[in-house]
Amino acid sequence: MDLLSPAVVENPYPAFKELREYEPAHWSNEHNAWLITRFEDVIRGYKDPRLSSAHISNLFQGPQDAPSQKILDGWMEFRDPPDHTRLRKLVQKAFTPKVVESLKPRIQEIANDLIKSLNPQTPEDLVKQFAYPLPAIVIGEMLGVPSTDREQFQIWSNEIKNLIFGIGDERERRVTARKGLFELRKYFEGILFELHNNPRDGLLNSLVEAKEANEKLTADEIIGTCVLLLFAGHETTTNLIANGILALSKQPQDVRKMFSDQENSSRVVEEVLRFEGPLKLMVRSAKTSLSLKGQRVRKSDRVFLIQASANRDERQYEDPDKFWPSRKDRPHLAFGHGIHFCLGAPLARIEGQIALGELFTRFPRLKVDTHKPSWEASILSRSLKELPTILEPQEE
Numbered sequence: 001m002d003l004l005s006p007a008v009v010e011n012p013y014p015a016f017k018e019l020r021e022y023e024p025a026h027w028s029n030e031h032n033a034w035l036i037t038r039f040e041d042v043i044r045g046y047k048d049p050r051l052s053s054a055h056i057s058n059l060f061q062g063p064q065d066a067p068s069q070k071i072l073d074g075w076m077e078f079r080d081p082p083d084h085t086r087l088r089k090l091v092q093k094a095f096t097p098k099v100v101e102s103l104k105p106r107i108q109e110i111a112n113d114l115i116k117s118l119n120p121q122t123p124e125d126l127v128k129q130f131a132y133p134l135p136a137i138v139i140g141e142m143l144g145v146p147s148t149d150r151e152q153f154q155i156w157s158n159e160i161k162n163l164i165f166g167i168g169d170e171r172e173r174r175v176t177a178r179k180g181l182f183e184l185r186k187y188f189e190g191i192l193f194e195l196h197n198n199p200r201d202g203l204l205n206s207l208v209e210a211k212e213a214n215e216k217l218t219a220d221e222i223i224g225t226c227v228l229l230l231f232a233g234h235e236t237t238t239n240l241i242a243n244g245i246l247a248l249s250k251q252p253q254d255v256r257k258m259f260s261d262q263e264n265s266s267r268v269v270e271e272v273l274r275f276e277g278p279l280k281l282m283v284r285s286a287k288t289s290l291s292l293k294g295q296r297v298r299k300s301d302r303v304f305l306i307q308a309s310a311n312r313d314e315r316q317y318e319d320p321d322k323f324w325p326s327r328k329d330r331p332h333l334a335f336g337h338g339i340h341f342c343l344g345a346p347l348a349r350i351e352g353q354i355a356l357g358e359l360f361t362r363f364p365r366l367k368v369d370t371h372k373p374s375w376e377a378s379i380l381s382r383s384l385k386e387l388p389t390i391l392e393p394q395e396e
C-alpha cells in the first residue's frame, strides 16, 4: 500500500478501512514499514516501550551535517526516556491549560485582524490568508521572535516540513531540510546570545534559565526545542483550521450555532480532529524483534501508527465516516497517546476554537470554491495546499 499514490493522497480512508478489515498489521514495501490501522492496536503501539521514537537518529551523515543532526536529536519527539522525560518536563510548564487560557484574548485579536483583512467579494485562499498566519503569529510571539523575521521563518519551516512529513523526493527532502536546519540554528544561536545578555520574560528565557540552573539541558537541546516548537506551532494547527473550514463549509445547518458556547465549540473542534486530523500517522522503530497481530516484526523495522485510520475505526465510532460536529465524548488519537501526547494540544485546541468560531460567525455562508480540494502528497500530514473560498456568496 502506497500512501503517496494519488488516490490515497486524495482520500486515504477507503484504503485504511480495507486494511483494518483484512490486514490490521500490513507490511508496506513502498514505505518499508508496518502499517497499524485499528484503534486498539494504535493505542497499544503508543504505549509499547519496545517501539522507539528515536527513529530519526543518523538521518544525516558526514561531519558537515552534524549541526543539523544535533537539532533533530534535541527534539523530545524523537527521544525515548529518560532523555525524553527530562526535556519534556522543562517545556511542559509553558503549555498548561492555565497559561494557554491567558493567551486567549491575544489569539482572538489576531484572528479578528486577519478576518478584517479578507476581501468578502473576491475568492481568498484561506490557507495562505488565515489558517497559516494565525498559529504562526501565536508561536512567534510565544518564542519572542521579532515579527519582521516571520517571512523568513515560513521559508525555514517549509524546508523542514518536507523531511518531517515525508513530502517529495527522499534525497531532495534531506538537502532542503539541511539548509533550513542550519540557518535556523544560526538564527536561534543569535537570539539566545542576545537573551543571555539582556534577559526578558518568555518561553525562551525559561529554557535558558533552566540550562543555567544546571537542569541538564544542553545548548543543542535548547536550540532543538526552539526549532521543534516553532515547527510544531506552525504546521499542524494550520491543518486543523483549514481542514475544519473545509468540513464545516459542507454543513447544511447554521454553523454559527455550533460555536454558540465553549462546550459546543470544543465539540466541533474535537470532531474536526477526529474526522480530518492534521497528522495521519506517527513513526516508531522496533527496538527488538516482536510480534504484532500475529506478524513477525524484526528489530529496527519501522512501524506506522496510523491515527487517521484509528479515528475512523468502526469498532470505536458510530458512523465513523460521517462528520458529526455534535458527536459526544468519543476520544480520538489526533494528538497521539501516552508519554509523547502532544504538548501543544491545549494551545492548538484554543486556536482552532477561536479561529473557526470567529470566521464562521463573521461569514456563516462561506463556500469553498473547488470541487476537488488539493491535498499535499505527504506520508504524515493531512494538509491542504490551498483553500480558495468565497466568503459572501451571492444568493442562488
Ligand code: HEM
Binding pocket: 053, 076, 077, 078, 088, 139, 228, 229, 230, 232, 233, 234, 236, 237, 240, 277, 278, 279, 282, 283, 333, 334, 335, 336, 337, 339, 340, 341, 342, 343, 344, 345, 347, 348, 349
Ligand atoms: C492541531 C494541532 C496539533 C496536532 C494534531 C499535534 C499532534 C501531535 C502528535 C500526534 C504528537 C505525538 C508525537 C508522537 O507520538 O510521536 C505531538 C507531539 C508534540 N507536539 Fe503537537 N500537535 C499539534 C499542535 C502542536 C502545537 C501548537 C505545539 C506547540 C507549539 C505542539 C508541540 C508538540 C510537542 C513539543 C510534541 C512532542 C511531545 C513529546 O514528544 O513528548 N503541537 N503533536
